[in-house]
Amino acid sequence: MHIVADENIPLVDAFFSDLGRITRLPGRRIDGHALQDADVLLVRSVTPVAAATLAGTPVRFVGTCTIGTDHLDLAGLAAAGIKTASAPGCNARGVVEYVLSCLLVLSERTGRDWRKLTVGVVGVGEVGGRLVATLEALDVHVLRCDPPRAEQAEQGFVSLDELIDQADVISLHVPLEVTGRHATRHLLDTARLDRLRPGAWLINSSRGPVVDNLALRQVLEARGDLQVVLDVWEHEPDVDIDLAVRCVLATPHIAGYSLDGKLRGTEQIYRELCSFLGRSADKTLAELSPSQGVGTLLLDSATPPEWVVAKALRYVYDVRDDDARFRSMLVAATGVTQRKEGFDRLRKEYPLRRECQWLAVGLADADGQPGTGTRTGQCERMLKAAGFSGARRHDLRG
Numbered sequence: 001m002h003i004v005a006d007e008n009i010p011l012v013d014a015f016f017s018d019l020g021r022i023t024r025l026p027g028r029r030i031d032g033h034a035l036q037d038a039d040v041l042l043v044r045s046v047t048p049v050a051a052a053t054l055a056g057t058p059v060r061f062v063g064t065c066t067i068g069t070d071h072l073d074l075a076g077l078a079a080a081g082i083k084t085a086s087a088p089g090c091n092a093r094g095v096v097e098y099v100l101s102c103l104l105v106l107s108e109r110t111g112r113d114w115r116k117l118t119v120g121v122v123g124v125g126e127v128g129g130r131l132v133a134t135l136e137a138l139d140v141h142v143l144r145c146d147p148p149r150a151e152q153a154e155q156g157f158v159s160l161d162e163l164i165d166q167a168d169v170i171s172l173h174v175p176l177e178v179t180g181r182h183a184t185r186h187l188l189d190t191a192r193l194d195r196l197r198p199g200a201w202l203i204n205s206s207r208g209p210v211v212d213n214l215a216l217r218q219v220l221e222a223r224g225d226l227q228v229v230l231d232v233w234e235h236e237p238d239v240d241i242d243l244a245v246r247c248v249l250a251t252p253h254i255a256g257y258s259l260d261g262k263l264r265g266t267e268q269i270y271r272e273l274c275s276f277l278g279r280s281a282d283k284t285l286a287e288l289s290p291s292q293g294v295g296t297l298l299l300d301s302a303t304p305p306e307w308v309v310a311k312a313l314r315y316v317y318d319v320r321d322d323d324a325r326f327r328s329m330l331v332a333a334t335g336v337t338q339r340k341e342g343f344d345r346l347r348k349e350y351p352l353r354r355e356c357q358w359l360a361v362g363l364a365d366a367d368g369q370p371g372t373g374t375r376t377g378q379c380e381r382m383l384k385a386a387g388f389s390g391a392r393r394h395d396l397r398g
């Protein structure tokens with residue numbers, strides 16, 4: 001069996017080499033020509049796959065090691081008898097940590113405490129659902145908007161227009177759907193962007209075209225009060241530089257780029273392919289992935305819990321690093337081609353990032369003894385709510 005795989009799929013050899021011969025290619029260079037004798041195609045989000053691309057090739061299985069599937073023509077591939085698989089939820093936790101990091105930065109820049117703001121989550125699936133759960137565990141007031149779920153008679157949702165009227169912060173987590181009753185392309189258009197509350201924060205880490213980027217640039221030119229964070233862009237990797245400079249934080253589609261998230265994506269597609277082939281999936285991520293944590297961070301258990309959580313979050317992931325790398329690439333690039341190449345390079349060479357679960361947070365008092373008292377309990381509870389499952393009272397005396 002011949003497997004053609006995007007070169008940016010980690011552990012592809014470890015998982016798939018027993019199943020067949022593997023050819024690794026840059027995702028944007030995978031086309032019908034490269035698939036002439038391929039049986040299996042493993043992609044990431046940058047490779048559009050239509051039935052026409054695979055016509056005349058032996059490909060019978062297409063797996064994307066990503067959450068999003070908007071680059072796959074699912075209906076066309078199914079009609080052509082080609083099995084497709086994706087990796088639901090694989091990097092959702094990374095996106096939650098990205099959003100939390102953005103909230104910390106926006107709080108610092110505006111002087112508004114994010115925990116006291118109303119956060120509107122649009123799209124409450126794998127990512128949005130985890131974000132809602134995390135924010136609510138941190139006692140943040142959340143509004144949920146998800147018309148497809150609301151239509152299933154589920155309770156607790158508001159309409160998008162109600163959310164826009166009431167939310168101080170809007171975080172987008174919808175799939176990109178170009179057609180249909182719940183289409184999301186340009187979900188935020190000029191009219192809705194104009195209606196954002198004064199000083200609103202908008203975070204888009206879903207897909208670029210969910211926000212009309214030209215309209216957003218024009219609204220930002222007129223409204224300096226809005227605080228916008230974009231991780232995803234219309235026409236990636238060709239980013240509108242005039243829009244990027246108007247964003248408080250701008251990053252190159254890396255919100256979900258924790259190593260853990262990417263590895264889970266590889267494992268999920270390995271399992272899907274084994275099931276398609278009728279073979280048992282005998283390899284597991286637990287065996288093949290790095291088992292080491294990212295160390296221990298000692299924090300003073302007598303300091304306010306929100307400081308403790310902010311410090312631990314910044315230690316694990318700080319979106320300002322990604323923002324700085326992206327901006328310096330945009331400044332250094334001369335012309336569109338270099339900007340596009342720079343966008344892809346920052347993603348390909350993305351630094352090691354682990355998730356909060358891997359950081360052991362030790363809570364000790366100023367004398368190095370395990371924290372006691374109400375505040376320590378609050379710190380522990382908030383750390384766990386934020387995802388630091390390894391938080392505990394720590395005795396520095398050994």
Ligand SMILES: NC(=O)c1ccc[n+]([C@@H]2O[C@H](COP(=O)([O-])OP(=O)(O)OC[C@H]3O[C@@H](n4cnc5c(N)ncnc54)[C@H](O)[C@@H]3O)[C@@H](O)[C@H]2O)c1
Pocket residue numbers: 067068069088089091092095122123124125126127128129145146147148149173174175176182183184205206207231232253254255256257
């Ligand atoms: N930036 C990144 O690195 C990154 C990482 C992971 C996922 N994503 C993207 O984030 C988005 C969310 O991913 P997910 O795994 O949570 O998807 P999901 O399918 O699990 O959830 C999406 C939710 O949106 C809802 N929805 C659909 N249409 C809607 C509409 N018009 N208005 C409101 N809600 C609507 C669905 O009912 C569903 O509950 C996708 O676009 C995905 O591609 C980006």
Ligand SMILES: O=C(O)[C@H](O)[C@H](O)COP(=O)(O)O
Pocket residue numbers: 008043044045046065066067068069091253254255256257
């Ligand atoms: O859909 C997803 O899972 C995410 O957007 C993911 O981060 C995309 O990463 P890529 O496939 O472009 O490397």
